[in-house]
Amino acid sequence: xxxxxxxxxxxxxxxxxxxxxxxxxxxxxxxxxxxxxxxxxxxxxxxxxxxxxxxxxxxxxxxxxxxxxxxxxxxxxxxxxxxxxxxxxxxxxxxxxxxxxxxxxxxxxxxxxxxxxxxxxxxxxxxxxxxxxxxxxxxxxxxxxxxxxxxxxxxxxxxxxxxxxxxxxxxxxxxxxxxxxxxxxxxxxxxxxxxxxxxxxxxxxxxxxxxxxxxxxxxxxxxxxxxxxxxxxxxxxxxxxxxxxxxxxxxxxxxxxxxxxxxxxxxxxxxxxxxxxxxxxxxxxxxxxxxxxxxxxxxxxxxxxxxxxxxxxxxxxxxxxxxxxxxxxxxxxxxxxxxxxxxxxxxxxxxxxxxxxxxxxxxxxxxxxxxxxxxxxxxxxxxxxxxxxxxxxxxxxxxxxxxxxxxxxxxxxxxxxxxxxxxxxxxxxxxxxxxxxxxxxxxxxxxxxxxxxxxxxxxxxxxxxxxxxxxxxxxxxxxxxxxxxxxxxxxxxxxxxxxxxx
Numbered sequence: 001x002x003x004x005x006x007x008x009x010x011x012x013x014x015x016x017x018x019x020x021x022x023x024x025x026x027x028x029x030x031x032x033x034x035x036x037x038x039x040x041x042x043x044x045x046x047x048x049x050x051x052x053x054x055x056x057x058x059x060x061x062x063x064x065x066x067x068x069x070x071x072x073x074x075x076x077x078x079x080x081x082x083x084x085x086x087x088x089x090x091x092x093x094x095x096x097x098x099x100x101x102x103x104x105x106x107x108x109x110x111x112x113x114x115x116x117x118x119x120x121x122x123x124x125x126x127x128x129x130x131x132x133x134x135x136x137x138x139x140x141x142x143x144x145x146x147x148x149x150x151x152x153x154x155x156x157x158x159x160x161x162x163x164x165x166x167x168x169x170x171x172x173x174x175x176x177x178x179x180x181x182x183x184x185x186x187x188x189x190x191x192x193x194x195x196x197x198x199x200x201x202x203x204x205x206x207x208x209x210x211x212x213x214x215x216x217x218x219x220x221x222x223x224x225x226x227x228x229x230x231x232x233x234x235x236x237x238x239x240x241x242x243x244x245x246x247x248x249x250x251x252x253x254x255x256x257x258x259x260x261x262x263x264x265x266x267x268x269x270x271x272x273x274x275x276x277x278x279x280x281x282x283x284x285x286x287x288x289x290x291x292x293x294x295x296x297x298x299x300x301x302x303x304x305x306x307x308x309x310x311x312x313x314x315x316x317x318x319x320x321x322x323x324x325x326x327x328x329x330x331x332x333x334x335x336x337x338x339x340x341x342x343x344x345x346x347x348x349x350x351x352x353x354x355x356x357x358x359x360x361x362x363x364x365x366x367x368x369x370x371x372x373x374x375x376x377x378x379x380x381x382x383x384x385x386x387x388x389x390x391x392x393x394x395x396x397x398x399x400x401x402x403x404x405x406x407x408x409x410x411x412x413x414x415x416x417x418x419x420x421x422x423x424x425x426x427x428x429x430x431x432x433x434x435x436x437x438x439x440x441x442x443x444x445x446x447x448x449x450x451x452x453x454x455x456x457x458x459x460x461x462x463x464x465x466x467x468x469x470x471x472x473x474x475x476x477x478x479x480x481x482x483x484x485x486x487x488x489x490x491x492x493x494x495x496x497x498x499x500x501x502x
């Protein structure tokens with residue numbers, strides 16, 4: 001018996017190593033930190049399709065626009081040659097940059113071209129009393145500096161004009177997306193998107209000019225991209241859905257009020273109703289041009305994810321996408337992000353902390369000396385949470401590090417306004433850019449847009465730009481033991497607005 005057992009054991013000793021080698025050969029290798037195969041894995045892509053109601057498109061091109069000095073001249077050039085211009089923006093300022101664009105748009109209208117502009121009323125009107133007058137039909141939501149677009153036959157859509165008493169607030173529920181789309185017959189449709197609104201605060205970033213609204217400081221540090229290719233089908237469809245939703249909502253509300261409105265508001269209702277067909281006309285003209293969405297030689301992979309405020313809480317997809325990517329990135333990854341506002345939801349913060357157990361996160365955030373009061377409020381409140389979040393040291397393969405940005409006079413930029421992600425050092429790793437901050441409003445209450453991009457050449461430039469931001473001479477690398485302790489943190493929270501309000 002012992003002899004038989006011995007022969008069996010001898011055979012197993014020869015067979016098991018061969019079996020193990022065979023299984024290792026056919027099993028998929030685990031993703032490495034400097035490998036980006038994890039992102040294109042079928043399971044993750046299908047989960048993103050399902051959970052964010054989006055899809056990935058190959059065959060795109062992307063051009064990085066690193067500040068206002070690069071983005072605004074590109075916008076002007078695109079408008080000057082466009083047959084159709086479609087703009088969706090949160091802030092459309094009455095300042096030199098805003099008025100210059102209005103003049104360009106009017107020139108295109110005089111040439112018989114189409115111009116459609118969506119702007120968020122709350123980006124132009126901060127007074128609750130003015131919003132209340134709009135609710136009662138006693139004030140038009142169209143600012144005077146945008147009226148020439150309407151006067152020359154363009155379509156202006158005031159998004160988030162209050163239709164209920166609950167909407168008479170200047171903070172909650174913003175249409176915060178920024179899309180600048182231009183199309184010329186026989187050419188590819190162009191979309192410029194990222195963090196930039198229309199105004200001097202963004203246009204002067206990286207230039208010798210100063211922004212009066214920023215008390216004479218340089219313009220914001222912000223970033224856009226220009227994209228061409230099939231992904232623009234998704235961006236155009238989302239822009240048009242939102243346009244129809246907000247136009248119809250406003251017209252239905254105030255058409256029903258009739259004589260209770262001012263004559264100005266009733267005239268606006270009739271104008272918007274009469275020009276609604278421009279939305280379909282523009283969509284048809286672009287969609288029938290076989291070059292509009294043509295595949296590009298760069299062959300970049302892109303996914304467009306949007307927070308759909310019109311769908312309520314179930315339509316907030318950007319937070320889902322970011323949480324999924326933080327979890328899916330392989331152990332040892334170095335993930336960098338730069339954002340204007342960091343006061344995330346508890347769910348996002350929990351997933352960030354869990355992901356940091358085997359990945360390294362480096363965050364570049366505004367300091368308490370930012371040039372805009374909202375930035376300062378969020379930075380002050382954020383410090384109450386930094387001690388709990390921060391872990392590890394520079395160079396570690398896991399943990400969370402925070403660097404505060406204090407402007408860069410050498411590059412002629414002031415506070416951060418960009419919203420950027422780099423999901424690993426590999427040039428094949430995805431990177432993200434869009435309009436969404438990492439605060440409660442952006443993740444849960446606003447309409448926002450995010451592009452997830454795989455484009456090796458652009459990723460190299462993107463990472464170089466981001467690392468340059470992290471190394472700006474006035475930056476402050478925060479130390480965990482110098483962050484507010486429990487008592488001071490409680491004091492900061494007690495003397496600040498609630499996290500979900502900021």
